[in-house]
Amino acid sequence: MEQLLIKKKEIVSAFLKHNILVNRELLERLNQPHIVDEWHQAITQGKNPKELIEKKQETTGVRIIWEYDDKPKKRTVQDFVDYFNARYRQIQKLLTSRQDLQNLTSISRLRSKKDSEKISIIGIIQDKGTTKNEHIMLTLEDTTGTIKVLVRKSAQDLMNTAKDLVFDEVIGVSGSVGDNIIFADSIVIPDIPIQQMKSSPDEVYACVLSCVHVGSGGFEHEKFNNFIQWTQGEFGTPEQRAVASKLKYMFICGDIVDGVGIYPSQEKELSIPDIREQYKECARLLSQVPKHITMIICPGNHDVGRISEPQPKFLKEYASPMYDIPNAILVCNPCLVNIHASDNFPGFDVLMYHGYSFDDYSECVPSIKHSGTHISDRAALVMRFLLQRRHLAPQHSSTLYIPDPRYDPLVIERVPDLFFAGHIHKAGTLNHRSCTLIAGSCFQAKTDFQEKVGHDPEPGVVPCINLKTRNVAFMRF
Ligand SMILES: [Fe+2]
Structure with missing residues (x-):
């Protein structure tokens, strides 16, 4: 036991020496004795510790560029002041030039x-x-x-x-x-610069899902099963199957379960009333996705845990089966990842965000509100609006957030190549300069609440982007 602790300490100091952030995920990996032994042996043999943590990237083609890892703490009024000052400085830097x-x-x-x-x-x-x-x-x-x-x-x-x-x-x-x-x-307004759109050297696809809502009485079992079968090459037209055969990345932008106690009387509308059982069922379904497809999954406002943004990964205590899916990478919301990099291609930087703030902007921004589109068709317009602002939720009241006094984590500092989100329950896409914006739809039938507020969801539609041509096709299940 003592030996293990010493090894762990030596690994951590090797990471720090190479300026590697020792975050919660890394420490969790070090809770596994076989990893401690493997990494310790590699480090004592003179291997660069960076190679150890990037091993996962080699096999999945996914590298996490940015995620938020801060322990919960009591916040003060001064934190809010510092937070807005930090936001000012970050965006000022983008505007000054x-x-x-x-x-x-x-x-x-x-x-x-x-x-x-x-x-x-x-x-x-x-x-x-x-x-x-x-x-x-x-x-x-x-x-x-x-x-x-x-x-x-x-x-x-x-x-x-x-x-x-x-x-x-x-x-x-x-x-x-x-x-x-x-x-x-x-x-x-800050906006993103005009630059050339990247395209992948090989033809490969990424698909975008959101709001699966497993556990809801309205969960669309049949549509979701068709989708899973499509990923296995067992469903769809020959053209759709051809896309499935080149699918390498699947992004699921939050609300993977319906949750419990999210809104009054929700329990009457649940088919699975227990949160752990909801994640168990979700993991059972997603485990059927072929292993060559890497899933990148973030939480949304229906998921378990703190919903203030940046929202941490699913709480292991409730969602442990999700952590056992070998081809799933669980990330926080929002998150920035790089996919499909190779020796001669830098890969695509993907900004992933559930989209809780979108409701606000689809109503309060006149050019979006009066765009002639139905409220459910405005997701891509809102995404463009926020990308231009270089902030995922600038208006104080548009989402719950952590007032980090060091920096504003919702500022879009690095220009993404792809921006994926959800929350609105209807798929949409548009290109803005070098960035392709895609909103995923849902796998939940229209709820009473949506009926009341005039939303028009379109369940079972999955946008798929061809990373070579940057064309987006909508698959209907
Ligand atoms: Fe949502």
Whole structure:
């Protein structure tokens, strides 16, 4: 026992020496004596510890780039202040290099500027309102102070951009200085850069699922069984089977079970009333997915555990059968992973997010709300909106979140090649610059709640992306 502890300590110090983050997952792997022996032997033989943890990547083609690993703790008001300051700094960094933000200055320095002088500032939106003359008045804040920004009604394009702005997002503004006010000429949102879309050297597919809701009375058994059979090459038209034969990655973006106690009287609508049994059944179903397909699975707001984002992986205490699926990689929500890298291809960076914040933006952003689409068809529009903001839930009220004082984990710092989500129960896709956005649908029939609020889910639709052509096909089961 003592020997094992010494070995463990030596492994951890070797990891630290090579700047490897010793996270919870790594420590869990070190709870297995055979891994301790294997790794210790490799390290004493002079092997680089990085090779040990990347072993999984070699076999699955999946590497976790970013996941959140922080112990729960009591949060203070100061944490919220620091959190928003951190968000400001992170997005400020993305905006500072923008050509369209000339004569960039801080808000406190505006006092020394001449009347009508042209300047730019970067600020977080503290307030937004409409004046009695129907101009839009923003209040922007940076680390040095606050300032009012007027967007004139006559500037139509600028007004349209301003109408879509939400509280707490970070933007750049260029304009001229007035008396304690800026008259805006342009508004700059961070967005992602224009760059070429990557394509895989070989033809391989990834599919996107969300909201399986195992355990719900409305779980679509037949559709899900058809889907599983399709992954095995046993279901579908010859064209669909051809896609299945090249399927290598399956992303499941949360709500894999229906959960327990998620909303009032949910127990009346459950076919499996016990949360552990729900995960057991889910794991039984997913275990039938062929082993050459790697599943990457994150939780959603129906899953067990803390739902504040970043949401940790499924709690092992309740969802242990999920951990026994050999071809499943369980991740937190959101998460950034790289897939399909090879010696001559960097792979695709995939941002995965359940999408709890989407409801808010599909209603409060005028260009999305009035896009002529039904509320259930807006997921991809919301995803584009958030990618442009470089934040998964900028508005304070749009999701529950951890106010980490060190950095804002919901800022989209690294530009993803693929952005996968769900939550809305209807599949959708669009390309924005170099990124393909895909919302998965669900495997749950329309619930009474959805009927009441006018949602129109489309269960059993699975979007599949050809990573060579970047075309997305919708498979119906
Ligand atoms: Fe959800």
